[in-house]
Amino acid sequence: MNQQIISAVVSEVLAKIKQENLGGSVAAPAVVSRPSKRMGVFDTAEAAAQAARKGQEQLRKKGIATRVEIINLVKSICTEKAEEWGKLEFAETKIGRLDHKIAKLTGIKDIPGIEWLNPYSLSGDNGIMMEEYAPFGVIAAITPVTHSVPTISGNIVSMVAAGNGVVFNAHPGGAGCAADAIAFFNQAIYNKTGIENLVTIIEKPSLDSFNDLCKSSYVDLMCVTGGPAVVNAAMQSGKRAICAGPGNPPVVVDETADLDHAARSIILGGGFDNNLLCIGEKQVFVVDSVHSQFMDAFKRAGAHFLPRENMKKLAGEVFTYKEDGGGCSHPVLNRDYVGADATKLAQVAGTSAPAGTEVLFGDCPGDCPFVEEEQMMPVIPVVRAKNVDEAIELAYQSEHGYRHSAIMHSKNLDNLTKMGQKMDCTLFVKNGASIAGLGMGGHGYANFSIATTTGEGIVTTQTFTRKRRCVMVDSLNIIR
Ligand code: NAD
Numbered sequence: 391m392n393q394q395i396i397s398a399v400v401s402e403v404l405a406k407i408k409q410e411n412l413g414g415s416v417a418a419p420a421v422v423s424r425p426s427k428r429m430g431v432f433d434t435a436e437a438a439a440q441a442a443r444k445g446q447e448q449l450r451k452k453g454i455a456t457r458v459e460i461i462n463l464v465k466s467i468c469t470e471k472a473e474e475w476g477k478l479e480f481a482e483t484k485i486g487r488l489d490h491k492i493a494k495l496t497g498i499k500d501i502p503g504i505e506w507l508n509p510y511s512l513s514g515d516n517g518i519m520m521e522e523y524a525p526f527g528v529i530a531a532i533t534p535v536t537h538s539v540p541t542i543s544g545n546i547v548s549m550v551a552a553g554n555g556v557v558f559n560a561h562p563g564g565a566g567c568a569a570d571a572i573a574f575f576n577q578a579i580y581n582k583t584g585i586e587n588l589v590t591i592i593e594k595p596s597l598d599s600f601n602d603l604c605k606s607s608y609v610d611l612m613c614v615t616g617g618p619a620v621v622n623a624a625m626q627s628g629k630r631a632i633c634a635g636p637g638n639p640p641v642v643v644d645e646t647a648d649l650d651h652a653a654r655s656i657i658l659g660g661g662f663d664n665n666l667l668c669i670g671e672k673q674v675f676v677v678d679s680v681h682s683q684f685m686d687a688f689k690r691a692g693a694h695f696l697p698r699e700n701m702k703k704l705a706g707e708v709f710t711y712k713e714d715g716g717g718c719s720h721p722v723l724n725r726d727y728v729g730a731d732a733t734k735l736a737q738v739a740g741t742s743a744p745a746g747t748e749v750l751f752g753d754c755p756g757d758c759p760f761v762e763e764e765q766m767m768p769v770i771p772v773v774r775a776k777n778v779d780e781a782i783e784l785a786y787q788s789e790h791g792y793r794h795s796a797i798m799h800s801k802n803l804d805n806l807t808k809m810g811q812k813m814d815c816t817l818f819v820k821n822g823a824s825i826a827g828l829g830m831g832g833h834g835y836a837n838f839s840i841a842t843t844t845g846e847g848i849v850t851t852q853t854f855t856r857k858r859r860c861v862m863v864d865s866l867n868i869i870r
Pocket of ligand 1 (some may be wrong): 532533534535536545559560561562600615616617618619620623633634635637667668762764839840841842844
């Protein structure tokens with residue numbers, strides 16, 4: 391998909407929503423009536439994990455064709471329910487943008503399935519060998535509030551394609567829509583295959599339920615998608631953990647870049663779902679010689695400029711400062727503003743931005759809290775750098791060693807190589823929007839868990855497998 395196609399898809403979704411008189415704001419559904427007993431939804435972590443174990447045992451008996459049936463079912467449900475579930479999630483979490491929540495769910499159909507399980511084999515003088523990808527068993531998946539149902543759905547596709555059962559501990563802020571989706575998936579899986587509770591969820595997740603999952607004998611593997619606290623907790627749990635941790639993706643724009651294209655790309659990526667994506671452009675470093683041209687290009691592309699005093703006022707509202715004990719203080723995000731609309735944030739900054747503004751930006755010093763902290767808002771600080779080397783160094787510092795994502799706009803191959811090597815990130819997008827790194831406008835496949843901390847990369851079916859080798863000695867090889 392190129393950028394025009396993405397814009398066309400988003401516009402189509404928007405037009406449809408407007409047609410139904412939903413406009414930009416979505417009222418909470420009048421009554422969300424939830425039956426007391428729903429398949430896959432449990433009160434305790436242990437019950438949910440045990441049920442997923444039984445579900446996984448049923449899947450094992452049914453075989454690989456059933457896995458394919460289930461993931462195709464999950465994908466088609468996400469497409470059919472995208473609008474309904476997008477609205478539910480938006481009403482519950484109150485963050486981000488409805489049109490992009492819908493787009494994330496319609497994108498689930500593009501997540502790879504069992505094609506990632508092709509075995510590796512060798513044949514030679516001593517016989518044959520085959521390595522196959524086997525399931526772990528039950529995976530405990532911890533999901534973020536920033537994309538509750540999309541992360542759950544993407545995890546199900548990859549984990550079930552690999553033959554696993556899953557028990558979810560969702561973020562409490564997005565647990566209602568997550569439980570609704572799990573109940574719906576389970577019922578549909580049961581109707582089609584007869585398997586019960588292949589994917590389960592704890593209805594009221596908490597730190598205690600997370601700890602119970604870490605200790606459960608029914609759980610074989612953890613998969614965490616979230617910020618630093620939960621990643622640390624999972625890595626200390628004693629179980630193997632695949633950790634899709636935090637990021638703070640910088641952008642470098644050098645003097646050779648197509649500035650208009652760079653500006654449009656930054657709005658597309660940094661404005662997507664009001665910058666809730668962990669891969670979204672969070673701060674920009676521009677070389678001095680093209681700084682003012684870039685600021686003009688950003689305005690032309692539709693970003694709204696905030697003068698220094700407004701950026702300062704906004705920072706004063708959305709960050710507090712915490713002493714770290716060593717005489718330094720660092721910014722702490724006020725979660726009330728995460729995923730807020732640019733127009734609302736402009737008001738908080740003491741000014742206004744035209745309706746429909748997707749991104750705010752300002753001319754900022756390198757130590758501005760919008761640069762330092764993963765802010766998850768459509769506010770892009772633009773920092774001036776002497777030259778490309780300084781820009782890359784500042785970008786590197788601002789990423790805090792998460793090795794998550796970075797973006798560069800340049801036509802100079804040496805500069806692109808220099809930045810790629812320095813950042814050493816899981817995702818490095820050159821001359822495109824960050825979302826191109828997940829197959830939206832760039833080549834590649836999508837998923838919502840990017841295992842940065844533990845290094846597995848953008849998760850696939852293979853990520854959730856154990857490699858097993860089978861050997862036949864001195865036989866079955868037909869080449870001599
Ligand atoms: P969060 O860390 O607040 O919550 C994530 C999950 O962890 C939730 O289910 C939450 O209930 C749980 N949790 C939080 N602290 C915990 C603790 N101490 N012990 C046990 N469980 C805990 O994150 P969020 O606000 O929901 O999501 C945003 C964060 O997630 C950002 O840092 C973003 O970069 C990151 N994220 C990363 C990816 C990725 O693929 N790498 C994807 C999405 C989000």
